[in-house]
Amino acid sequence: MKKRNIGCSLMIAISLSLIFALQAEAQTTAITLDGQFGDWLGQPNVLDEQDDAQTNHSDLSRFYFANNPDQDYLFFMAERWDLGSEGLDLRLYIDTNNNGTTTEAADRIVAVRYHPNPGGRTNVDLFDGSGSFIKQLANRMNWGESGKGGKVEWGVPFSDLGIMQNQTIRMQLLSYHGTQVSDTVAEVQWSPANALGTYLLVFLGSLGLMIVYHRRREMR
Numbered sequence: 459m460k461k462r463n464i465g466c467s468l469m470i471a472i473s474l475s476l477i478f479a480l481q482a483e484a485q486t487t488a489i490t491l492d493g494q495f496g497d498w499l500g501q502p503n504v505l506d507e508q509d510d511a512q513t514n515h516s517d518l519s520r521f522y523f524a525n526n527p528d529q530d531y532l533f534f535m536a537e538r539w540d541l542g543s544e545g546l547d548l549r550l551y552i553d554t555n556n557n558g559t560t561t562e563a564a565d566r567i568v569a570v571r572y573h574p575n576p577g578g579r580t581n582v583d584l585f586d587g588s589g590s591f592i593k594q595l596a597n598r599m600n601w602g603e604s605g606k607g608g609k610v611e612w613g614v615p616f617s618d619l620g621i622m623q624n625q626t627i628r629m630q631l632l633s634y635h636g637t638q639v640s641d642t643v644a645e646v647q648w649s650p651a652n653a654l655g656t657y658l659l660v661f662l663g664s665l666g667l668m669i670v671y672h673r674r675r676e677m678r
């Protein structure tokens with residue numbers, strides 16, 4: 459019964475996420491990496507439920523993604539339920555060739571370390587799917603909320619991801635408690651270049667559902 463309830467709540471959460479994502483309109487402001495978050499209003503996002511993580515400070519609530527017109531750059535924002543002063547460790551797994559696995563050299567892992575004190579300090583490192591370090595994308599940038607914070611934003615150039623306009627990718631955001639996965643947001647499939655025009659395709663695939671469901675089962 460408990461497993462069925464988990465599956466049911468996941469379905470509801472993901473359905474709500476899809477609604478939020480499809481509500482995204484073209485009338486949004488450009489994203490700026492500045493530790494301010496009004497620019498994310500109306501951008502596509504995925505909802506994640508509360509009290510499903512290993513710790514409160516790593517319990518994610520939303521994952522946002524966007525790109526600006528005429529800029530080959532992907533922007534992301536993570537939000538947690540707890541507005542605390544503790545740090546937040548994130549990994550964004552990007553299946554760049556959209557084949558259902560994130561462990562290939564062509565795939566990417568974006569590691570984000572955010573600490574509200576001092577000043578919402580944020581470090582971002584880029585790895586390929588096999589775990590090999592590629593480059594540092596940010597060092598002590600003030601891209602997160604300071605004080606008691608819950609939000610952090612970051613960006614990755616298309617060139618560092620090895621993707622082109624109109625290329626469909628899959629993404630999944632995880633938070634960590636030490637070396638263990640703490641929280642997992644539903645997988646998103648995205649064609650970033652579509653955000654430049656009037657049509658944005660956001661699809662939460664059945665594979666993503668399976669991955670999330672099984673990872674949560676493993677956590678219990």
Ligand SMILES: [Ca+2]
Pocket residue numbers: 489490491492493494495496497611
């Ligand atoms: Ca901003």
Ligand SMILES: [Ca+2]
Pocket residue numbers: 506507508509510511517518519641
């Ligand atoms: Ca959560």
Ligand SMILES: [Ca+2]
Pocket residue numbers: 553554555556557558559560561562565
């Ligand atoms: Ca792949």
